[in-house]
Structures are given as C-alpha cells and as structure tokens.
Amino acid sequence: MRWSQTLIPTQKETPADAQIISHQLMIRAGLIRQLTAGAYDFLPLGWRALHKAMKIVREEMDAIGASEILLPALQPMELWQRSGRDVAYGENLVKLKDRHGRALVLGPTHEEVITELVQAYVSSYKQLPLSLYQIQTKFRDEFRPRFGLLRVREFLMKDAYSFHAVSESLDKTYDDFYKAYERIFTRCGIPFVVVEAESGPIGGSASHEFMAACTAGEDTILTSDKGNYAANVEKCETGPRAGDLSGAPVGELQKLHTPGLPGIDDVAKFLKTKPKNMLKTLVFSVRNGNPAARGAEDAAGGPPSGPRTENLSSPAYVVAVVRGDHDVNEAKLKQHASAHFRVGHLELIDSAEVRQNWAIGFVGPDEAARRADTVMLIDPDAAQGGFWVTGANEIDHHVKYFNWFRDCGDALANPAKVATADIRNAVDGDPSPRNDGGVLKASKGIEIGHVFKLGTKYSVAFDAHYLDDKGESHPFIMGCYGIGIGRILIAAVESMHDEKGIVWPAAIAPFQCVITPIKYDGEVKAAADALYSQLVAAGVDCILDDRDARPGFKFADADLIGFPVRVTIGDRGLKEGNVEIKKRTATDPEMVAMDGVVQRVMALLHT
RNA sequence: CGGGGUGUAGCUCAGCUUGGUAGAGCGCUUGGUUCGGGACCAAGAGGUCGCAAGUUCAAAUCUUGUCACCCCGACCA
Numbered sequence: 001m002r003w004s005q006t007l008i009p010t011q012k013e014t015p016a017d018a019q020i021i022s023h024q025l026m027i028r029a030g031l032i033r034q035l036t037a038g039a040y041d042f043l044p045l046g047w048r049a050l051h052k053a054m055k056i057v058r059e060e061m062d063a064i065g066a067s068e069i070l071l072p073a074l075q076p077m078e079l080w081q082r083s084g085r086d087v088a089y090g091e092n093l094v095k096l097k098d099r100h101g102r103a104l105v106l107g108p109t110h111e112e113v114i115t116e117l118v119q120a121y122v123s124s125y126k127q128l129p130l131s132l133y134q135i136q137t138k139f140r141d142e143f144r145p146r147f148g149l150l151r152v153r154e155f156l157m158k159d160a161y162s163f164h165a166v167s168e169s170l171d172k173t174y175d176d177f178y179k180a181y182e183r184i185f186t187r188c189g190i191p192f193v194v195v196e197a198e199s200g201p202i203g204g205s206a207s208h209e210f211m212a213a214c215t216a217g218e219d220t221i222l223t224s225d226k227g228n229y230a231a232n233v234e235k236c237e238t239g240p241r242a243g244d245l246s247g248a249p250v251g252e253l254q255k256l257h258t259p260g261l262p263g264i265d266d267v268a269k270f271l272k273t274k275p276k277n278m279l280k281t282l283v284f285s286v287r288n289g290n291p292a293a294r295g296a297e298d299a300a301g302g303p304p305s306g307p308r309t310e311n312l313s314s315p316a317y318v319v320a321v322v323r324g325d326h327d328v329n330e331a332k333l334k335q336h337a338s339a340h341f342r343v344g345h346l347e348l349i350d351s352a353e354v355r356q357n358w359a360i361g362f363v364g365p366d367e368a369a370r371r372a373d374t375v376m377l378i379d380p381d382a383a384q385g386g387f388w389v390t391g392a393n394e395i396d397h398h399v400k401y402f403n404w405f406r407d408c409g410d411a412l413a414n415p416a417k418v419a420t421a422d423i424r425n426a427v428d429g430d431p432s433p434r435n436d437g438g439v440l441k442a443s444k445g446i447e448i449g450h451v452f453k454l455g456t457k458y459s460v461a462f463d464a465h466y467l468d469d470k471g472e473s474h475p476f477i478m479g480c481y482g483i484g485i486g487r488i489l490i491a492a493v494e495s496m497h498d499e500k501g502i503v504w505p506a507a508i509a510p511f512q513c514v515i516t517p518i519k520y521d522g523e524v525k526a527a528a529d530a531l532y533s534q535l536v537a538a539g540v541d542c543i544l545d546d547r548d549a550r551p552g553f554k555f556a557d558a559d560l561i562g563f564p565v566r567v568t569i570g571d572r573g574l575k576e577g578n579v580e581i582k583k584r585t586a587t588d589p590e591m592v593a594m595d596g597v598v599q600r601v602m603a604l605l606h607t
Numbered sequence: 608c609g610g611g612g613u614g615u616a617g618c619u620c621a622g623c624u625u626g627g628u629a630g631a632g633c634g635c636u637u638g639g640u641u642c643g644g645g646a647c648c649a650a651g652a653g654g655u656c657g658c659a660a661g662u663u664c665a666a667a668u669c670u671u672g673u674c675a676c677c678c679c680g681a682c683c684a
Contacts, residue, residue, distance in 0.1 A: 551644065
C-alpha cells in the first residue's frame, strides 16, 4: 500500500469529546470517525486492524471445529416474543417496522435465530455436538453510548453457539472455547484476566468473562492475591465476615437536623464524620408476577428466579442495610431475600408510593424493624455495635449513636423478619471466598470475551429437540460464546501506547511495517520501491510513505499510528548501502545493510 | 429518563453580555524558499453561524420551539 493512494486522516489535535485515550488515539491516527452517537466509520487503517483481529478469531474458531455462518441482522419480532426477550431486552432492542407494518428488530445477539435454524435441520444425537459461529454487526440501542468504540450502538461481534446432547459434551466444548479465547487474546497481544461471571443453572463455574485489564474499563473486577479467584464485581462473593447485632451502644441516640441532605457523602461531610460510620438504608418494593421482566436475560443476565411468593404474608418491602461506604449488590440481595424470606421479584423504585410511605433519603433501620410489612437484610459490616449515623425516618433529619438492639428491639431476633447476609459489592481488601486467607484486590477491566453455558432455555422456548439413541426426544443443551471485535482494538490501544501515539502489537497492527523515505526521489525512491517489493514478497504487511512531506512530519505520523517497525531510507545511509530500522518501542534505530533488511524486519516482528 | 453543557470553515475554537459587511490557528489550493523529528513567505479557496418560527429597519448575537452531540447521574435516594 502506498500512503498517498489511501485515506489516512491523521490529526494533531485531540478531539474535544474523546474522553479515554484509546478513543483519542484512534481518531487522531485516522482509524475511525464518528458518524452519530455510538456508530463509527472504520477507515482503511481501522478496518485493517479489525480484519487482523477477525482473522485470528476465525483461525482459532476453526481450529476447535466451529463452522462459520452468517445470520441476518434483521429479525422478526416474533422470535423475540417466543423467548421472552422482547421484554427482557427492553429499550436496548432496536425495533422497527417494515412497510407492511410487520415488527422487526435489529439483532443485538442471535440465540433466537440460531436456535430456530438448528431446530429446523438437526434432529439426531448423531449430528451432535455442533458449534457454529459468525462475525457480524450487532445493534443495541444503548442508553448512553460513550468512550469511542467501548460502548456503541452498532458493533462487530463474534458470536458462537454450541449444541449438545449431554452436559459432559457441553463441558468439553466450553473448555475448548475457553482455551481458544486464551489463545486469541494472547495472539492479539492483549493482557487479560479471566474472571468468574456467574454460576449458572448447570452448576460449577458456568460462565467466565475475559477482561482486558485497563483503567478505562467500565467493569470492576476482584482478584484474590492467592491467584486462585477472580470475579466481576456483580458476581464476586466474599469470604465469611463476622456480624454481631448485639454490639453495645457507645452513646445516647441523638436526633440531628440535616436539611436537604439525603446523600451519604453530604451528611457525612455536614456531620464531620465518614461514610463508613453511617448506615445506608435502602428500601426495595416487592412485586409479584411479571416474570418476563426477569430471569429471561441473556448470558449477562441474573440468576434463575427464586420461588415466587404467592402467599399473602409476602412482605411489601425489603430493606437493605449496608455501611455508608459500601454498595448494595442487587443480585445478592435478591438471592438472600429469596432464600430467607421467599421474596420473589424486587424492584428498587422511586415511586410516589414508596416516597409516601418512607422518608426516602432519611430512612433508618428501626423503621424497618417496626413495620409489619417489611423484612430486613443487613450486611455483616453494618451489623456491628459502635458509632452509627443513620436516617431518623423524618425528612431532613438523621440520628447518631444508633444501636441495633436498643433502637430496633426484639424484631432483630426474628429470623423470619431480619437476617444478616452478604448483600454488598465486594471491595478491595475483602476476604477471598476461597477461604484460604486470600485478600481481594479491585481493578478495572474491559470485557472482551464471554463464555457461557446456556442450558436449555432457548431450545425449550423454540421446541428445538433431538432424538437420542433410544428414540427419546430432548431439548438441545446449549452454550454461547462472544467476543467484541472492536473491543480487541480498544484493549490493545488502551494497554499499549505512549505519549507519541499507539504502539500496536504486530499481530493486529494495520500494517506491520512502514517504509519512510526521507525524500521520495532519485536513488532513495528507487531503494524504497525495491525494499517495498522485497518486503511484500516476503509476506510482510507493508505501507510505503511516498508522500512529499518533511521527514519529521512523516515520523510523527508513523509514531502516532504506531506501526511496529519503521524502515527509514535516506541519502546518508544509502551512501554506505545502509538503511535504518527502528522498532516502535526502541529509542534508537539500527543501521542495516540493504540486503539484510527483510530478514531483520521479520526477526523484529517476531520478538 | 433527570440534570448540565455545546452547536460558527474539514479540525480546534473566538465573536454573542451591549443586534449593524463572518474571524483566528491548524488543515486545503497555487507559487517560491526549504527539506533527517509535525518548516517559512506570499497569494487564495472554503461558512444556509444546527434547524424553524418570532421580535427588529437590521439577528451568529435577543425570545420561543425543535434537532443533534457531549458530560454527570440514575444501585452512594
């Protein structure tokens, strides 16, 4: 490729609305351009890098026996109604109507379509297992697109689906995919960690996320310092923590005027204390019914719904109490509410109804203890004696020196009403759930891949069955496996760049090598052309900077884009029969004789 | 969806308070001088000031509406 013949709109200035470094650099290097919120043009260099990543993904998918297909992005709404995900996906589904008024969606993922396909053509255990994959554009009506390619409304994703007769077969395929993903991200040169996502209905560790470790990530991950546990914060459990509601008071209860301060941080500042000395009391209302709104999520969805309460004694509210500096984990809360109180569907809502019944922003645990229609879950770190500031159950008022038993009474001793349980997000420093003395460390990551054991959710919904060797009919057992192709680029740029620009890993660089003639003329031009031909003939992916521009200008562009190797040709070296070769990461170039260039470049690309 | 902000040349922005002929830098074109880490001089091209109504003799500027984009929040009530 000759530079002058393609489109590489580099720019010196950082775009005003790019927040994270990968977004800034990808725009400045001329890889992408935003068309509208959450939708990007891929320009020649960006598309080439994307292609490199796709090639690696394809090779590793093919290597584990998965077959590539292409499914439509345009799908009938009816498919989504059958799986219940028209509701579960909600506003994130891009919906449209054709001229006849038929409801359609632009697919955010393809479980429905693939299940419909396999249902039609696979009917015998002899055809199993079967793994199919595609690389295709997905659509999600993201509530808030942001951070360049990180959160977009239209994006390239590799999604794979496997079909099995028995769960042992799924286990094996799952493991194949897991290992293939490790190879893919390793080959792409991206530092990553694998975290436990969720224990699905099949049991064991049924879901893993592949996270690129970088500070711009939107996901929080926790890793045990013993190196044997890592999980997404949504899923991360903690080792046992002691809670003791019977701790002694340290002072008389005092009511304080805290006008217009419903927030933890504001109150703490106002009262000159710290959030960790406060109790955060959150009111959840309980809704029975409406099962479609839950449990029907996809790979990233919540745990299976607990026993739905039909009995009349079902509480109206669940109150969650955590320390002021902690956050409630809604999945854990649901799980424990279900286990302890047989509460079904929880909603955290800011409705007029809840506001009427509770002094939202100023709620204290004692109110929950008093009310007959309310149950309470307390995090162990909040279930302690000592100094507590919490709500006074009256607008614009808090109390200090709150004590559990003195101020809540014997209701605390009623296990049908109050329980202590791990209901908060894990934080840095928590004990590892492996119970081996490990301590959890928190960090940020970008989710670049996800493997998940689906089970029979979709095969049941679509009557996708096979006949076993006894002639009996069973739904397929399924797995699904996704990789965000664009996120591979983000992860690479986020983790590998310097003050001059991107530092591409050779495997996914738009070009492996740039040839920079100091002046594209005369002997230098002839030498550059010759070298270009030799390198291309040797299979090196090469771009020739044939622009009539000053050297400094070309060097700056080359560094900004981040080609792994630069070959510089000028009069000075050429007199001695030499050219300069410089790795992007090296500070100084090395002089190499013309006839050794190809060999040297190839050697550098493989180190 | 709530709050905030911004829409003026391809890009980054000034001008708006106090209405009166559309601006700068970068980029682009032409010519010249340059030429090993984002050159310099000169001459140019390029804008329905997001869109629509309104006020006014006159609107980028004031008013209203609307659209787009960005940020923060929405699980710290």
